[in-house]
Amino acid sequence: MxxxxxxxxxxxxxxxxxxxxxxxxxxxxxxxxxxxxxxxxxxxxxxxxxxxxxxxxxxxxxxxxxxxxxxxxxxxxxxxxxxxxxxxxxxxxxxxxxxxxxxxxxxxxxxxxxxxxxxxxxxxxxxxxxxxxxxxxxxxxxxxxxxxxxxxxTIADRSPLVADLLRREGTRRVGILAADTVFGLMNADGVEGELRARGIEVLRFDFPQDATFDVRDQLREIRDFQPDVLVNCGVVRTNYMIIEQAAELGILPGAQLVVMFPFPMRSADYWRLAGPAGAGVLWPATYYRPSWxxxxxxxxxxxxxxxxxxxxxxxxxxxxxxxxxxxxxxxxxxxxxxxxxxxxxxxxxxxxxxxxxxxSFRRDADHWHHSPPPIVLVQYQEVGQTFDDATIVFPPEASTGTYQAPGVRAAR
Known part of the structure; x- marks a missing residue:
């Protein structure tokens, strides 16, 4: 076998x-x-x-x-x-x-x-x-x-948290790239709606997950939009494709990278596939880590x-x-x-x-048979960090350190 x-x-x-x-x-x-x-x-x-x-x-x-x-x-x-x-x-x-x-x-x-x-x-x-x-x-x-x-x-739990942090940090424009899977579109719809509700401009492109190997044209338009943040709603394979091509076109590391799929938790795979362009990535994760x-x-x-x-x-x-x-x-x-x-x-x-x-599993409209864990936003602030070394940056009551914007990291 x-x-x-x-x-x-x-x-x-x-x-x-x-x-x-x-x-x-x-x-x-x-x-x-x-x-x-x-x-x-x-x-x-x-x-x-x-x-x-x-x-x-x-x-x-x-x-x-x-x-x-x-x-x-x-x-x-x-x-x-x-x-x-x-x-x-x-x-x-x-x-x-x-x-x-x-x-x-x-x-x-x-x-x-x-x-x-x-x-x-x-x-x-x-x-x-x-x-x-x-x-x-x-x-x-x-x-x-x-x-x-x-x-x-759920995905619905993630989007308000991301939007709240970005608004707090003065974000004006956000570019979104989303695979046309249920996961990609559901994430993109959720975070776009939350961002627009907070007065943040959004430029979004969706692409066919299985047939797409190049999103440079979309990324060029996003680059011209001059976003503060790039939200990556890719999934298997296309999540890393977006990072690689955004770095090639100069969007990263200047814009803040946000991913809605917690694949950076697999830190060894993440750094091997994303490389230095993945530094500073921000993602929603379960409130849980080795030292917790x-x-x-x-x-x-x-x-x-x-x-x-x-x-x-x-x-x-x-x-x-x-x-x-x-x-x-x-x-x-x-x-x-x-x-x-x-x-x-x-x-x-x-x-x-x-x-x-x-x-326990309640039977009510909000959480029917659903007991979600606490959710936080996590950031890798140095290349090669492990998940346990990453900084919890939001919400304030759970944070282990301060969020670092791309300009702050570049000045270090």
């Missing part, structure tokens, strides 16, 4: 299931991992989700499994297309159906792409399978589905074990996947029976220990 993200994930899950004692068990607690593990999706993110889910199963195994000794079994399903011409919206729903009807999982986690999540959520509701998503789709929980849960912040004293016992177990096993501090999508497995394990213990319906009953009626303290 070739060393692909999917092959690596399958091997890792097989090893985790073996250590958890799944083989020969009369009964297992099955969790499906429906996540991108090949192109055109973000296979890096999917791989991180699988790594973290495996540690979630390991955490539960070290505590005796669920319900007094039932082992946790993970089932991997790549949500990306395998046939020419197929789109991921279809392959992801097919993967959900397989997990629900063939593998008979008790729950599903791992949805990363915004464009696949609504269809998967509909399928999970049809099959009555508890589903945890790992992304920030702004309206996904508003339909108040019984089976859908989330422990991550707010990590609970379960959070410290995860971050220490992840660092030991994989050689780096886990980014927030990995943290989120681990959290969802840990919550499902606790829900299995609280459930009146080990079934999908039993899990749903427990998830709606109990508190669950997580890295940031107890979490």
């Amino acid at each position: 070739t060393d692909t993200p999917l092959a690596t994930a399958l091997t890792l899950v097989d090893e985790t299931n073996r250590r958890s004692g799944v083989s020969g068990a009369a009964e297992t607690f099955k969790i499906g991992l429906l996540t991108p593990l090949s192109g055109p999706g973000d296979a890096v993110a999917g791989g991180l989700i699988v790594q973290a889910a495996c540690l979630g199963a390991e955490y539960l195994a070290e505590r005796g499994g669920v319900r007094g000794g039932i082992p946790v079994e993970l089932v991997v399903q790549n949500d990306q297309p395998s046939d020419p011409g197929e789109v991921m919206q279809r392959s992801s729903v097919g993967g959900a159906a397989k997990l629900a009807l063939v593998d008979n999982v008790h729950a599903i986690i791992g949805q990363w792409h915004l464009r696949t999540s609504p269809g998967v959520a509909d399928a999970a509701e049809l099959f009555g399978v508890p589903l945890f998503v790992e992304n920030g789709h702004s309206t996904l929980t508003m339909r108040q589905r019984r089976t859908l849960f989330r422990t991550y912040f 004293p707010g990590l609970t016992e379960i959070g410290r177990w995860f971050t220490d074990r992840y660092s030991e096993r994989f050689g780096s501090f886990p980014p927030d999508n990995a943290l989120n996947a681990f959290t969802d497995v840990a919550i499902l394990g606790q829900a299995a213990d609280h459930a009146p029976e080990l079934s999908r319906e039993g899990l749903l009953t427990a998830l709606e009626s109990h508190d669950f220990d997580t890295w940031r303290g107890p979490v």
